[in-house]
Amino acid sequence: MSRPRRRGRDIHGVLLLDKPQGLSSNDALQKVKRCYNANRAGHTGALDPLATGMLPICLGEATKFSQFLLDSDKRYRVIARLGQRTDTSDADGQIVQERPVNITQQQLDAALETFRGDIQQVPSMYSALKYQGKKLYEYARQGIEVPREARSITVYELKFIRWEGDELELEVHCSKGTYIRTITDDLGELLGCGAHVIYLRRLQVAKYPIERMVTLEQLNALLEQAQAEGIAPGELLDPLLMPMDSPCADFPEVNLLPAVAGYVKQGQPVQAAGAPDSGMVRITEGDAHKFIGVGEIADDGRVAPKRLVVEHFD
Helix, strand or coil, X not given: CCCCCCCCECCCEEEXXXXXXXXXXXXXXXXXXXXXCECCEEECCCCCCCCEEEEEEEEHHHHHHCHHHHCCCEEEEEEEEECEEECCCXXXXXXXXXXXXXXXXXXXXXXXXXXCEEEEECCCCCCCCEECCEEHHHHHHCCCCCCCCCEEEEEEEEEEEEEECCEEEEEEEECCCCXXXXXXXXXXXXXXXXXXXXXXXXXXXXXXCHHHCECHHHHHHHHHHHHHHCCCCHHHHHHHCECCCHHHCCCCEEEECHHHHHHHHCCCCECCCCCCCCCEEEEEECCCXXXXXXXXXXXXXXXXXXXXXXXCCC
């Protein structure tokens, strides 16, 4: 007879984890989930084990809106080593080629300019994208290279920070789906010397405040403090969470009367005064502007619910 599954807490919100180096995103997720004793948790775009920085962890009902963070812009700080190319395009891989670094600042500036704006990027074989149902890195580990289609991405800003010896430091503000390792590898090939990532930090996701990031050490310290003071861990941990609707904070708000909101909660589209002509909207209810979910403006102008929160909590 199987043991009953232990039930966690119904806790809802987004923790901005400062992921440490050497830990996979999924391992980091599981550690946060255990700290909060949460029923459900999910991250919003994996960071490589080598990378550090902002990894939003969605808990509870916030997981329903994590897709909007996957689709958001990101900002990174990267340090590349020039003169060496690796099979993974980062320091975790094997060096496959070494070349002298015979470039000028003018050549570097010209090369960087080609990566700004709307560009096409062919994803690395060492990525989690799938080909015929199998992740690319699984093929790569078997020494198999499969065809990948170039994808459209946007680099809003590519800022030169410093170039000292064989180290090049950049800051990148980019659209979803951008691989910094691939930009680094492509830049190295354009310069003719090769390059790979030796340091990568995600500074920001969407418009989340950098100062709200929390480390695993801070979470564990609060757990110890709660135990020492004889209080529930949630009293110290829960205030660290961003609101569960923060992944869709940029969507226009449509505020509904409670009676009208009742139809939305049943999955029915409704007419709403002041709604935009198209796009996604954040639906709230009543004078308290209680968040009830995300909708989309239908062709007939009505607000059609897409993702709704369940009402077993306040």
